[in-house]
Amino acid sequence: MSRTAHIIDDVLGAVGNTPLIRLDRIANEEGLQCNLLGKVEYMSAGGSVKDRIAKRMVEMAEKEGKLVPGHSVVIEPTSGNTGIGLAMACAIKGYSVIITLPNKMSLEKEAALRALGAEVVRTPTEAAWDSPESHIGVAQRLQREIPGGIILDQYRNVNNPLAHEYTTGPEIVEAVTGTPSTESRPSSGKVDVLVAGAGTGGTITGLSRAIKKKHNKECIVLGVDPKGSILAYPDELNTEGSGDQYVVEGIGYDFIPDVLSRDPADVNEWLKTSDEEAFAAVRLLMRREGLLVGGSSGSALSGALRWLRSERGRAVAQTKGANVVVLLPDGIRNYMSKPWFLKMALEAEPSPLARRIADVLKTS
Numbered sequence: 001m002s003r004t005a006h007i008i009d010d011v012l013g014a015v016g017n018t019p020l021i022r023l024d025r026i027a028n029e030e031g032l033q034c035n036l037l038g039k040v041e042y043m044s045a046g047g048s049v050k051d052r053i054a055k056r057m058v059e060m061a062e063k064e065g066k067l068v069p070g071h072s073v074v075i076e077p078t079s080g081n082t083g084i085g086l087a088m089a090c091a092i093k094g095y096s097v098i099i100t101l102p103n104k105m106s107l108e109k110e111a112a113l114r115a116l117g118a119e120v121v122r123t124p125t126e127a128a129w130d131s132p133e134s135h136i137g138v139a140q141r142l143q144r145e146i147p148g149g150i151i152l153d154q155y156r157n158v159n160n161p162l163a164h165e166y167t168t169g170p171e172i173v174e175a176v177t178g179t180p181s182t183e184s185r186p187s188s189g190k191v192d193v194l195v196a197g198a199g200t201g202g203t204i205t206g207l208s209r210a211i212k213k214k215h216n217k218e219c220i221v222l223g224v225d226p227k228g229s230i231l232a233y234p235d236e237l238n239t240e241g242s243g244d245q246y247v248v249e250g251i252g253y254d255f256i257p258d259v260l261s262r263d264p265a266d267v268n269e270w271l272k273t274s275d276e277e278a279f280a281a282v283r284l285l286m287r288r289e290g291l292l293v294g295g296s297s298g299s300a301l302s303g304a305l306r307w308l309r310s311e312r313g314r315a316v317a318q319t320k321g322a323n324v325v326v327l328l329p330d331g332i333r334n335y336m337s338k339p340w341f342l343k344m345a346l347e348a349e350p351s352p353l354a355r356r357i358a359d360v361l362k363t364s
């Protein structure tokens with residue numbers, strides 16, 4: 001539904017309904033015949049794909065009577081974006097919020113959370129997920145001690161994948177099927193390939209279900225997991241760089257969340273990505289497509305391009321009109337002070353134009 005055709009009740013009405021945007025310049029540079037399409041989630045109200053699950057988890061908990069205004073305290077362990085979505089929903093609904101956030105997550109996320117009125121507790125990044133010091137362990141401890149404390153639990157809550165099965169997935173299908181095939185822009189009329197990273201795994205699991213059950217059961221769903229994480233399947237993929245820390249935020253874990261399906265019928269293939277290739281792909285999305293995306297968007301695009309260059313992906317890459325959709329989960333707002341971004345933005349080699357400016361200003 002168009003967002004601008006009517007008055008919206010509150011900010012939750014501006015969650016989701018994000019655009020699917022052609023990445024033609026990158027596709028041309030890569031020599032792709034297929035369509036490369038980005039689902040741009042930073043255009044959701046809270047700035048990420050996780051707004052959708054926050055909204056659904058809160059609304060369903062309210063329906064089930066689990067949230068009581070003036071009493072309930074929503075506590076959630078998150079890499080930040082689910083927290084921002086929850087803090088946004090709870091700001092308008094009047095629930096208190098506590099977010100437990102590993103130290104590696106950006107200051108920008110903490111600032112956004114605090115600005116929305118949430119309390120933020122930082123936890124050691126290196127703490128194992130099941131240790132009492134981890135973001136999950138600390139959230140559980142707080143829930144036991146704080147009256148009204150409730151963990152909606154994105155790692156187990158069925159409303160996480162369902163939010164994507166019911167909103168993100170159908171939006172992608174609607175955009176693809178609603179765009180006619182023309183001579184200059186051929187389209188198969190189907191989602192042929194879908195690429196998404198996994199943190200909780202709710203996005204990729206829900207998207208796969210939406211697309212394979214209701215649209216195209218032959219769709220190839222590709223999961224992206226950073227080196228150092230253990231979410232990829234089969235497990236052998238995770239041996240290289242096992243235990244390594246990675247800078248990219250929001251994807252990868254040291255345990256398999258319940259909401260992630262590693263069934264090859266749901267996620268056909270997994271790709272492991274490095275920080276370097278992720279950040280190079282972020283730069284490409286900014287410079288070539290003008291999209292101010294965050295790090296995990298670069299992971300997803302770099303995985304997609306690597307697969308399209310591979311033996312298995314080449315046939316799709318060379319098929320006119322095949323639709324390859326890449327999920328771009330959040331925006332650069334979350335990472336403006338991170339060294340990887342500042343380096344990319346401010347320490348690039350001076351361009352010929354920059355050198356010309358320097359010359360002009362020196363002589364005049």
Ligand code: PMP
Pocket residue numbers: 048050079080081082197198199200201202203204249250251294296297329330
């Ligand atoms: N990218 C970013 C920036 C995220 O915050 C998340 C959520 N953890 C993801 C990707 C992965 O989404 P999901 O939890 O649905 O797998």
